[in-house]
Amino acid sequence: LTPANGNDDRLTVWIAAVKATDLPHLHTFTRGLGLDRDAVNAALTHPFHNGGTEGVNTKTKLIKRQMYGRAGFTLLRHRILLG
Structure with missing residues (x-):
C-alpha cells in the first residue's frame, strides 16, 4: 500500500x-x-516512516545476542560500528 x-x-x-x-x-x-x-x-x-531506524535497532540486537558471553563491550561496540 x-x-x-x-x-x-x-x-x-x-x-x-x-x-x-x-x-x-x-x-x-x-x-x-x-x-x-x-x-x-x-x-x-504520509510518506514518512522510521523503517531505517528500526532496521538498525534490529541489527544491533542481533549482534548483541550473538556476542552474549563472548567478549566485552569494546568488541561489541566495534562490531556494531563496523558492521
Missing part, C-alpha cells in the same frame, strides 16, 4: 464492509485499528 491522500477514507469504507460480514477475526482486527486510528491514518497517508 503506497501512502496517499484518501487512503484513510478507503480504510473507513473497508472497515464498514467488514463489520457487515460474519468474520469475527476481522472484526477483532478492525477494533484494534480503531484503538489508534490517528496513527493508522498517518501511516496510510
